[in-house]
Amino acid sequence: MQTFDGIISDRGSKYAVSGGACTSADEAKVFLKTLRKTKKFAKATHNTWGLLAGDTPxxxxxxxxxxxxxxxxxxxxxxxxxxxxxxxxWYGGKHLGGDRFRHVQDAVRYYLDRL
Structure with missing residues (x-):
């Protein structure tokens, strides 16, 4: 598991991105459980994820x-x-509107650039 914390901050919201090898929905559950063992990630507002396992998104x-x-x-x-x-x-108290999608893209790009 690789984690990059504090990579984006906007209007109080803070973002991190994590990733690693994963081949199934069951492994994804284990990955998230491991991530949430860190108290900070357990208290996050959102842990959004995606996985292409074989041909199944x-x-x-x-x-x-x-x-x-x-x-x-x-x-x-x-x-x-x-x-x-x-x-x-981690939600900062102000709605970000469409900017939240840009932040998700930026976080994923940050991760992909470091693979």
């Missing part, structure tokens, strides 16, 4: 509607399979 918005699809599209473009990417957000 799997995602979870975790309350951040549409964010999982943003992650999946980026994984598809990179042809990155069997690798989960989780974008974590």
């Amino acid at each position: 799997i995602k979870n918005d975790d309350g951040e509607s549409g964010a999982g699809m943003v992650i999946l599209r980026m994984l598809e473009r990179e042809e990155l399979r069997n690798h989960i990417i989780v974008v974590t957000r």
